[in-house]
Amino acid sequence: xxxxxxxxxxxxxxxxxxxxxxxxxxxxxxxxxxxxxxxxxxxxxxxxxxxxxxxxxxxxxxxxxxxxxxxxxxxxxxxxxxxxxxxxxxxxxxxxxxxxxxxxxxxxxxxxxxxxxxxxxxxxxxxxxxxxxxxxxxxxxxxxxxxxxxxxxxxxxxxxxxxxxxxxxxxxxxxxxxxxxxxxxxxxxxxxxxxxxxxxxxxxxxxxxxxxxxxxxxxxxxxxxxxxxxxxxxxxxxxxxxxxxxxxxxxxxxxxxxxxxxxxxxxxxxxxxxxxxxxxxxxxxxxxxxxxxxxxxxxxxxxxxxxxxxxxxxxxxxxxxxxxxxxxxxxxxxxxxxxxxxxxxxxxxxxxxxxxx
Amino acid sequence: xxxxxxxxxxxxxxxxxxxxxxxxxxxxxxxxxxxxxxxxxxxxxxxxxxxxxxxxxxxxxxxxxxxxxxxxxxxxxxxxxxxxxxxxxxxxxxxxxxxxxxxxxxxxxxxxxxxxxxxxxxxxxxxxxxxxxxxxxxxxxxxxxxxxxxxxxxxxxxxxxxxxxxxxxxxxxxxxxxxxxxxxxxxxxxxxxxxxxxxxxxxxxxxxxxxxxxxxxxxxxxxxxxxxxxxxxxxxxxxxxxxxxxxxxxxxxxxxxxxxxxxxxxxxxxxxxxxxxxxxxxxxxxxxxxxxxxxxxxxxxxxxxxxxxxxxxxxxxxxxxxxxxxxxxxxxxxx
Numbered sequence: 001x002x003x004x005x006x007x008x009x010x011x012x013x014x015x016x017x018x019x020x021x022x023x024x025x026x027x028x029x030x031x032x033x034x035x036x037x038x039x040x041x042x043x044x045x046x047x048x049x050x051x052x053x054x055x056x057x058x059x060x061x062x063x064x065x066x067x068x069x070x071x072x073x074x075x076x077x078x079x080x081x082x083x084x085x086x087x088x089x090x091x092x093x094x095x096x097x098x099x100x101x102x103x104x105x106x107x108x109x110x111x112x113x114x115x116x117x118x119x120x121x122x123x124x125x126x127x128x129x130x131x132x133x134x135x136x137x138x139x140x141x142x143x144x145x146x147x148x149x150x151x152x153x154x155x156x157x158x159x160x161x162x163x164x165x166x167x168x169x170x171x172x173x174x175x176x177x178x179x180x181x182x183x184x185x186x187x188x189x190x191x192x193x194x195x196x197x198x199x200x201x202x203x204x205x206x207x208x209x210x211x212x213x214x215x216x217x218x219x220x221x222x223x224x225x226x227x228x229x230x231x232x233x234x235x236x237x238x239x240x241x242x243x244x245x246x247x248x249x250x251x252x253x254x255x256x257x258x259x260x261x262x263x264x265x266x267x268x269x270x271x272x273x274x275x276x277x278x279x280x281x282x283x284x285x286x287x288x289x290x291x292x293x294x295x296x297x298x299x300x301x302x303x304x305x306x307x308x309x310x311x312x313x314x315x316x317x318x319x320x321x322x323x324x325x326x327x328x329x330x331x332x333x334x335x336x337x338x339x340x341x342x343x344x345x346x347x348x349x350x351x352x353x354x355x356x357x
Numbered sequence: 358x359x360x361x362x363x364x365x366x367x368x369x370x371x372x373x374x375x376x377x378x379x380x381x382x383x384x385x386x387x388x389x390x391x392x393x394x395x396x397x398x399x400x401x402x403x404x405x406x407x408x409x410x411x412x413x414x415x416x417x418x419x420x421x422x423x424x425x426x427x428x429x430x431x432x433x434x435x436x437x438x439x440x441x442x443x444x445x446x447x448x449x450x451x452x453x454x455x456x457x458x459x460x461x462x463x464x465x466x467x468x469x470x471x472x473x474x475x476x477x478x479x480x481x482x483x484x485x486x487x488x489x490x491x492x493x494x495x496x497x498x499x500x501x502x503x504x505x506x507x508x509x510x511x512x513x514x515x516x517x518x519x520x521x522x523x524x525x526x527x528x529x530x531x532x533x534x535x536x537x538x539x540x541x542x543x544x545x546x547x548x549x550x551x552x553x554x555x556x557x558x559x560x561x562x563x564x565x566x567x568x569x570x571x572x573x574x575x576x577x578x579x580x581x582x583x584x585x586x587x588x589x590x591x592x593x594x595x596x597x598x599x600x601x602x603x604x605x606x607x608x609x610x611x612x613x614x615x616x617x618x619x620x621x622x623x624x625x626x627x628x629x630x631x632x633x634x635x636x637x638x639x640x641x642x643x644x645x646x647x648x649x650x651x652x653x654x655x656x657x658x659x660x661x662x663x664x665x666x667x668x669x670x671x672x673x674x675x676x677x678x679x680x681x682x683x684x685x686x687x688x689x690x691x692x
């Protein structure tokens with residue numbers, strides 16, 4: 001053998017190490033990015049954000065909201081890590097933030113359980129953790145500074161109270177309501193709160209809750225699950241989707257089955273009778289358009305714009321103000337019709353916003 | 358050059374892997390600085406990947422024998438869920454849960470090994486079925502993911518082995534000890550044990566012989582079927598142990614645990630110098646394969662490429678390059 005094979009191997013090795021060292025980047029800005037991570041503009045506040053993934057429009061909007069607030073020119077260095085729906089990735093990310101001397105850690109956990117150890121490590125390192133959107137179930141709530149996000153149980157209550165008011169308004173009986181629940185990713189706070197809210201309301205009002213099946217917050221899974229459920233239960237008249245992406249999938253399945261998604265669920269003419277789609281989030285334009293077309297009858301908003309709230313908490317904390325444990329953002333109710341003007345949960349009235357074309 | 362030429366394929370590939378890992382790590386320290394300099398950053402790579410190291414060792418052995426096993430991630434998930442249910446719902450003991458993990462691994466090895474070795478079915482198909490079965494079974498054992506509260510288990514999970522003198526002070530002035538988890542010790546024992554088995558035992562040499570050339574192995578009087586059978590038993594047992602270490606690391610049972618672990622194990626083995634065609638590979642290389650895979654992920658995200666696909670693309674590029682290196686190594690022989 002001549003030496004050329006070896007030489008080729010060595011040259012490939014060299015290329016590889018260069019690729020490795022620059023993080024596979026061939027865009028010219030990479031070098032400056034790298035340098036600024038090393039020397040964070042002397043005195044910049046370092047924020048580590050472990051986002052659980054990018055599975056829905058809500059999630060993407062939420063990531064953008066955080067990224068837009070913690071920008072370099074405002075004196076922040078943001079380390080963003082996408083957990084790709086895996087808790088192990090998120091634990092790894094938090095450990096990395098600790099090693100990188102982050103000042104604050106933001107965590108949007110993929111599941112509620114299993115965070116005690118790593119949150120303890122952050123606490124030992126003196127780094128406050130702010131839970132964004134979703135929350136965790138830990139032995140002591142001293143393991144995190146506070147939680148900013150949505151009250152998922154309240155969202156579910158708003159949706160169910162809207163449904164109750166609506167069927168009362170159109171003169172439908174409670175026992176004629178046949179609901180299926182397309183659940184979110186099992187074990188997530190949003191799924192737990194929204195499923196529980198429906199379960200309680202169905203028991204309270206005597207609705208027929210036929211099934212609750214996980215559709216993982218995705219459009220594809222929403223379509224698949226709805227198709228299966230419709231084959232099994234032909235008399236479904238309300239589909240309770242735990243996010244908009246599932247609702248878009250469910251609408252596809254309903255239309256594929258030759259039925260109408262809409263609010264007209266009590267029509268005497270069986271052929272004209274619709275299947276009502278209810279949903280949560282209200283983030284994407286696609287879902288809002290569906291409300292305008294009356295394909296989705298009601299969306300309870302889940303506000304992803306948490307960046308400004310998180311920033312205020314950090315500002316207050318730096319000046320010595322300890323925030324309350326749970327901070328909730330304001331959330332609206334969107335509907336395709338004005339039959340219900342407002343709903344009342346626990347004595348508080350929430351106005352319904354009607355969306356028309 | 359003479360020296361390089363006389364190295365065996367296995368040793369040359371091992372040398373390349375180790376050199377690449379150190380180049381990468383040193384590159385990261387120089388360019389990204391700070392975080393990578395702390396010893397704990399390196400220990401975290403071990404802590405996070407202890408389970409992957411163990412399953413990759415098993416994967417390498419099957420691959421050296423000329424097979425493959427893509428059921429290991431599923432087995433790990435099944436182990437985590439079964440142990441979680443046993444510990445919490447049946448008030449089980451830690452020793453009992455370890456036995457469950459080993460039993461699941463053994464059972465998997467026996468069935469898959471028998472199908473592959475004695476009924477001569479493609480290992481890919483057998484373990485594909487095995488993967489589906491394990492994932493499905495995990496959901497049957499328990500649908501909901503949950504956290505284990507069993508006291509003895511939590512105590513074991515939180516046990517930290519402090520590495521003396523390696524701690525560091527953070528910018529808030531707190532001194533934090535460097536530590537490794539128990540899983541890391543298990544992983545290192547597995548690596549050393551199987552390194553010795555492959556190098557010094559007849560069984561180990563048989564793996565190389567069977568994977569290198571089945572016909573010659575037969576002529577040498579090696580029991581090819583039994584060797585394949587044993588390689589699958591070792592792989593599945595290690596998947597069981599890896600599953601338990603994974604379980605010990607996250608402390609919860611879930612049907613989505615260890616998703617894609619089989620692919621990471623295959624990638625680590627290849628980066629570590631194990632060839633898909635069999636007959637070539639080294640356990641120490643596999644260890645460095647896992648470390649390289651994890652380090653590159655760490656570097657990519659640290660360098661500000663925060664979108665998840667960047668790590669995927671980098672790993673793809675890395676795999677590609679290593680496959681090219683492997684084919685060059687083989688080509689040099691034929692010249």
